[in-house]
Amino acid sequence: MKIVCRCEDITEEDIINTIRKYNVQTLVELKQLLRLGMGPCQGRTCLPIAARILAKETGKSVEEIMAPMARPPVIPTPLWLVSEDDEK
Amino acid sequence: MMKNNADVVIIGAGINGCALAYELSKRGKDVxxxxxxxxxxxATGRCGAGIRQQWSTKENAILxxxxxxxxxxxxxxxxxxxxFRQGGYLIAIHDENDMQQAKKNVEMQKSIGLDVRIIDADEIKExxxxxxxxxxxxxxxxFCPTDGHADPFKTAYGYAMAAIKQGARFYKFTEVKxxxxKDNEIKSVVTDRGEIKTGVVVNAAGAxxxxxxxxxxxxxxxxxxxxEALVTEPIKRIFDAMVISFRHGIYFSQMEEGQILGGIPSPEEKTGYHTEPTFSFLQRMAYMLGKYAPVLKSINVMRQWTGYYDVTPDALPILGKTSIEGFIQCNGFSGHGFMISPMVAxxxxQLINDEKLDLPIERLSINRFKGKVFKEKSVVG
Structure with a gap:
């Protein structure tokens, strides 16, 4: 068993099965179906690996595969740090 | 190869398109x-996926x-x-004006058989x-304990997979051109992958x-x-309800995996196709979450994103027939398309299959904008 996404416990087998079952073409679909890249690392580890698996399964190039939009703040950030001032 | 004819062509594979494909294929329609x-x-994959029955207009409440x-x-x-889970919706009452409106809403909601009540500040904390x-x-x-939440991805894929089993076809990455x-009747849909002959087209294209x-x-x-919306890191499960306020526009709840997900409107927001997340949203949402639940100030926000509300002048959806035979509207959900999708579909x-409808929908047709407009007031996010 090869773990691809360590935050959400997703294996290479999970990814391949999901791609075939749902005819997945993009990383966004994998994200929706498996929570791939939704954990604390925000996909920095798993997305490049998943992109390679998806490229192999679909016959597309890695570049062709649509990357999910990077969503700020990218690194988990405490809410108090970004909160508006109380004075406002 | 794409099939070149169908009984019904649905444009848009959001929750309403998927649910309608299921309901139509269940009735033997070729979709x-x-x-x-x-x-x-x-919008389906970007929404808070709350399911609320506490509305100010009877149409929305019944749907x-x-x-x-x-x-x-x-x-x-x-x-x-x-x-799907039912943790209830808790809607804040801020002053006597709110209280009067709440009493009116609760009375109407009870009249349609909804389990809903007014609670005091102590019960909020309970x-x-x-x-x-x-x-x-x-x-x-x-508070209405039977309000709740479902996973928007799983609900959409669940409907789509069941529809496919019944014979429906989904062509993704296919653009309608x-x-x-002809003679005021739908004849076909032309896409970038070919033409599909059909007598019925459903416009479920959201924004x-x-x-x-x-x-x-x-x-x-x-x-x-x-x-805009944001989600925090997952924490131990502490509450089940969705918390919302019409005054502050805020909504938030704790998801199945433990993360807090919510949103708040931006007063400066203008209509149009803007996709960038803003820092001012993050500031405002963090501030308001800290006001509502001070303990959340110390947890981490993981990501923020944007999506569209497809907004009509009265914040009610546009459903049903148009002056063109076979052209059906299923849009204008104004931020609550997910929660009413099972019944809308x-x-x-029933309308497309010439059956008797469970509820009348004429009042939600496009024709209503010719007269006076009564606006749904209970909108957040």
């Missing part, structure tokens, strides 16, 4: 669903209540776990222990419905409005 991207790529009755058994019906009524500026709340109309309608020569009053399937 094709087209989407420029993929399932749940627009939502009937939908909850379907949601309650939907995982079984679709043979797909949609992650239902959601981390809430701080002073910070919320709340003197009470309304033209809708051919892009206006453009789709234009292809058939119909003008819709819908406007896209960017909405059933009603439109």
């Amino acid at each position: 094709i669903v087209l989407d420029r991207r993929h399932i749940a790529a627009g 939502a209540k009937k939908s909850v009755e379907i949601f309650e058994n939907l995982s079984n019906e679709l043979n797909y776990d949609i992650g 239902i959601v222990p981390i809430l701080e009524p002073k910070g919320m500026e709340a003197i009470g709340a309304t 033209k809708i051919r109309v 892009w419905s206006k453009q789709v309608a234009k292809m058939a020569g119909i003008e819709l009053p819908n406007k896209p409005v960017r909405k 059933r009603l439109l399937a």
Whole structure:
């Protein structure tokens, strides 16, 4: 068993099965179906690996595969740090 | 190869397109669903996925209540776990004006058989222990325990997979270029992958419905409005309810995996296709979450994103027939398309299949904008 996404416990087998079952073409679909890249690392580890698996399964190039939009703040950030001032 | 004919072509594979494909294929209709991207790529995959029955207009309240009755058994019906749970909706009451409106709403909601009540500040803390009524500026709340939440991805995919099993076809990454109309009747849909002959086209294109309608020569009053949301890191489960306020526009709840998900509107937001997340949203949401539940100040926000509300002048959806024979509208949900989708899909399937409808929908037709408009007031996010 090869773990691809360590935050959400997703294996290479999970990814391949999901791609075939749902005819997945993009990383966004994998994200929706498996929570791939939704954990604390925000996909920095798993997305490049998943992109390679998806490229192999679909016959597309890695570049062709649509990357999910990077969503700020990218690194988990405490809410108090970004909160508006109380004075406002 | 793409099939070149169908009984019904649905444009848009969001929750309403998927649910309608299921209801129509269940009735033996030959259905094709087209989407420029993929399932749940627009508002469905970006929404808070709350399911609320507490509305100020009777139309919305009944649609939502009937939908909850379907949601309650939907995982079984679709043979797909949609992650439905009923933790209730807690709607803040801030002052005497709110209280008067709440009393009116509760009376109407009870008249349609909804289990809903007005609670005081102490009971707010019993239902959601981390809430701080002073910070919320709340003197009470309304609470409906059968309101809830479902996973928007799983619900959309669940409907789509069940529809496919019944023979429906989904063509994703397929863009509609033209809708051919002759003698005031729908003839075909032209896509970038070929033409599909059909007598019925359903416009379920969400924030892009206006453009789709234009292809058939119909003008819709819908406007896209960017909405923002954020999600925190997962923490231990502490509450089940969705907390919302019409004064502050905020909504938030704790998801199945433990993360807090919510949103708040930006007063400066203008209509149009803006996709960038803003820092001012993050500031405002962090501040308001800290006011409502001070303990959340120390947890981490993981990501923020945007999606569109497809907004109509009265914040009610546009459903049903148009002056063009076979051109059906299923859009304008104004931020609550997910929660009413099971019933909307059933009603439109009945309409298209010439059955008797469970509820009348004439008042939600495009024709209503010719007269005076009564606006749904209970909108958040």
